[in-house]
Amino acid sequence: MNNQRHITLPEGFRAAGVACGIKTGGKRDLAIITADTDTATAIVTTRNQIVGAPITWCRRILPRGYGKTRGIVINAGVSNVCTGERGLKDARTMAAETARHIGTGPENILVASTGVIGQPLPMGKIKRGIASAARALGRRCDSHVAEAIMTTDTRRKSAVVTSRIGARKITLAGIAKGSGMIAPSMATMISVITTDAAISPPALKKALTAAVATSFNAVTVDSDTSTSDIVAVLASGRAENARITTASKQYARFASNLKEVCAELARAIAADGEGATRLIRVTVLGARSDRHAEVAAKSVANSPLFKCAVHGCDPNWGRIAMALGKSAATVVAEKLTIRIGPTLVFKRGVPTKFNARRVSQHLASDEVEIVCNLGIGKGGFTALTCDLSKDYITINADYHT
């Protein structure tokens, strides 16, 4: 597992993850992923109105959300959010230090920070960490990188997809972190995806925005949207396929591959939500529109009462009906049908006679499936979440201090 490669599998990238001393116990907390040359890059960032200095920095160097960069530097433990002018200066310094070591300008380096809000970065440690990561850059320590970006995550998260564009094999690989404060709104947590595909920056941005909508943006752990969310994708072009543009025949294939990587990472984030013991997929069908389906599915996925019921393996489908009904989506009890796993529990306004033990057994499984058919239109959406356990409280009642 420690030698598993992912983020540097696509040609053209090197990476390293080190411990610079922000996290206690010598845990890794600083990562650099670099591209060998100027590389097509697209980012999607949080919609929270309060954003960290690293987000401001990334938006400044990629004002349209795409362009060319040489890589990204990431630290965990302190998020550099709500830190005023000093925070912005520190983010720039992180970019400049990284840039200096790989021989480029600061404007070519993305920055991401995750962790506690409102504390200044310990810049001495960060600078030493950047120097040591820069020395370690290579293609053998991908798992160190995935580990260095973790906060309350219990598992490293990575995904790899290979495909063909014309005669060329292309590879896409991603890592992600995210465990709490997860209800991305057009972006999410931190994720970096690399690919060797040749693709124009605007096409890369378009594909990323589409992929995020049904993957990261479908996840909610606790309805709280982070101030540091960023997904970055870097495409080196080393696969030497004919360069993809939004007009290319091959664009759809690439977009679908990217969606696959994002979906796998999103699934891993939901399954590793703070305190989570299982993954829950809430699918809403038959909604007036896809947007209605999304609103309804997220209302269920965000309901603490529903999430507690799943945690207790309690076949309390009434809370699903409640959460659908409170949403802004059109819901009519008499048209509504609810399934928990394979069991129909509510059919057009009336509860069915179901085997409660069988439903409890499904709720105890690693992946819980809820399917609600609103019986109104053709809209559909699947939201991903996890159960709500006492460990969520333990983790979050004392995270800061």
Added chain:
Amino acid sequence: MNNQRHITLPEGFRAAGVACGIKTGGKRDLAIITADTDTATAIVTTRNQIVGAPITWCRRILPRGYGKTRGIVINAGVSNVCTGERGLKDARTMAAETARHIGTGPENILVASTGVIGQPLPMGKIKRGIASAARALGRRCDSHVAEAIMTTDTRRKSAVVTSRIGARKITLAGIAKGSGMIAPSMATMISVITTDAAISPPALKKALTAAVATSFNAVTVDSDTSTSDIVAVLASGRAENARITTASKQYARFASNLKEVCAELARAIAADGEGATRLIRVTVLGARSDRHAEVAAKSVANSPLFKCAVHGCDPNWGRIAMALGKSAATVVAEKLTIRIGPTLVFKRGVPTKFNARRVSQHLASDEVEIVCNLGIGKGGFTALTCDLSKDYITINADYHT
């Protein structure tokens, strides 16, 4: 405490609370509150699109939300929601049985049920309970009534306000229940308010709607909106004041008294939220509008991360900034100021140097005050909530079974 009067303090009302066998252990679970004669009544009901049969019944007998009734019958333990045609028949039977005992028609009796969704009411028990409550109707068992409507509440909730309308003393008294699935949307949980004031039904409705907006509707325990929310106010007129209409000079006084009762009950609900160990008041000032302030305050009050931090006495103000920023209200970090209790922790985009121990001490107190000034406009709102503890999970992971 057991003999404390409230709901029958205003002249013209009798009440009783009995155990009919829905709750285990002989706990009280059925209450009747009756008016001696046809009495001005106003109701506000849930905005959840899935509503219980009792809500449907109340809307049917008071299609404009006001009129005259002779009282209300309430049971706890089973909410009669998502029960189809049978549920509606059962709600009507509850009204009819109560009406028969007091000598009126079913269309004069409001019905409210609270408890598990999707189960049929045990009508044998209910009918026997109604008979026994009708026999016990009087002015000496108000605390039995407040107790009989409780579900996971740990305390009975009541409030009394006396005032003068012209030369006449008037009394308003209310009871409420509500502990989980509390995020009222133009209504809330179950609350019944009695008064001896003489007031026209439309004026009563107008005053109730206004009172609810800043009291019950300011409460959120868990962001989940019940399918059974109802507030009913009954005005007997026995104070013999000149009858209040919306045009009366005295209307404002009455509306303010009603607001006071609702605010006290709302406060009691928030303080007794499921698993709560303390009450939290989140005030947002300086918002673009009152509506912006409400959205921002509720975003903080609903944030599980914020509520866990308060539970852990953790001065993690970054989560307040995060929750404000993710809301639909306009928020600009550089204009934002945050206070926790008496301590300024964030001032126009920059953290202050504050005494973390002093902030933790405030967070450990019974009533936590958060004041956020957005520095943009003149809108304000105070939301009420409670901390999020492991007991919330214990209560809700196994409530149904």
